[in-house]
Amino acid sequence: MEIKDHKITGIPFETARWMGGTITPEIVVVHDTASRLTPGNAARYLQNNDRNVSVHFVIECDGSVVQQVPLNRKANHAGKSHYHGRDFCNGFSIGIEIVNPGKMQGHSGWGARAWFGEVFELEEHDIQEVTTKEHGHGFWMPYTEAQIDTVIDLLQVLFNGIETLKDIVPHWYVSPGRKTDTNPLFPLEQVKSIIFGREDPVVEEADEQASHITAGACLQIKVPNGSLNMRRWPSFNPNIIASIPNDTVVPEIKRGNFGGLDWSKVFFDGRDGWIVTAYTESVKTLTSRLVSPPMPLR
Numbered sequence: 001m002e003i004k005d006h007k008i009t010g011i012p013f014e015t016a017r018w019m020g021g022t023i024t025p026e027i028v029v030v031h032d033t034a035s036r037l038t039p040g041n042a043a044r045y046l047q048n049n050d051r052n053v054s055v056h057f058v059i060e061c062d063g064s065v066v067q068q069v070p071l072n073r074k075a076n077h078a079g080k081s082h083y084h085g086r087d088f089c090n091g092f093s094i095g096i097e098i099v100n101p102g103k104m105q106g107h108s109g110w111g112a113r114a115w116f117g118e119v120f121e122l123e124e125h126d127i128q129e130v131t132t133k134e135h136g137h138g139f140w141m142p143y144t145e146a147q148i149d150t151v152i153d154l155l156q157v158l159f160n161g162i163e164t165l166k167d168i169v170p171h172w173y174v175s176p177g178r179k180t181d182t183n184p185l186f187p188l189e190q191v192k193s194i195i196f197g198r199e200d201p202v203v204e205e206a207d208e209q210a211s212h213i214t215a216g217a218c219l220q221i222k223v224p225n226g227s228l229n230m231r232r233w234p235s236f237n238p239n240i241i242a243s244i245p246n247d248t249v250v251p252e253i254k255r256g257n258f259g260g261l262d263w264s265k266v267f268f269d270g271r272d273g274w275i276v277t278a279y280t281e282s283v284k285t286l287t288s289r290l291v292s293p294p295m296p297l298r
């Protein structure tokens with residue numbers, strides 16, 4: 001992929017009905033569509049609607065992407081917004097919409113209901129109940145790994161090709177209190193660290209913020225008939241490094257609250273990583289029994 005005539009080669013371009021004048025993009029605003037997951041559903045709406053809404057890119061659940069507005073033209077995606085003292089971000093930003101149902105409410109203990117009435121199964125979609133200062137309380141569906149991969153590919157092309165671009169922000173950052181997209185599961189810091197070439201600051205930051213746990217503390221994984229994902233840093237997708245089977249007891253190294261959830265840093269299968277503390281129980285047991293392998297039978 002490369003930029004040619006303000007379009008990215010190799011992806012479809014379908015002109016949006018609403019398009020403003022020429023802009024010099026300085027930031028990228030990342031959104032989610034708060035819509036049904038059906039392929040093409042959100043993209044068709046954004047391309048052609050009566051509410052003067054439009055965006056530069058739409059990313060489907062399978063990671064495919066369509067461009068609808070040239071990179072040097074204004075799209076109407078951010079609405080009332082401000083960035084570091086400047087108003088109306090549409091005039092200096094590129095918008096990316098990721099297909100996702102948006103904020104949902106709990107439904108009968110097994111599901112989450114989107115604003116358009118569809119109920120998604122918690123387990124099937126790995127939906128998380130999370131509260132943050134910026135998003136409030138809600139049930140949220142993680143973006144797919146394919147979506148995050150496409151976001152990263154797209155941003156790499158944009159930041160390589162457009163010298164004036166200097167920041168990546170979620171919609172909630174420029175429209176605080178009015179918007180909650182992207183959701184709390186969007187790995188913003190990880191994406192930024194990849195695009196700006198930093199060395200995983202998040203892993204270090206998490207280590208610093210987490211409180212220390214007394215030596216010998218252990219957690220037992222409690223995911224009946226399943227397993228728990230161990231992650232490289234305390235957030236969702238795409239950073240799974242191991243899967244810990246139910247009932248496994250692991251030493252807890254650290255614990256901290258990140259993105260509204262308690263996370264524990266544990267040791268498993270020769271490496272350390274982060275798990276959601278809520279899916280565990282504390283156990284009092286001898287560390288030595290766990291860390292050293294059982295005596296081999298002769």
Ligand SMILES: [Zn+2]
Pocket residue numbers: 030031032077171179181
């Ligand atoms: Zn938005």
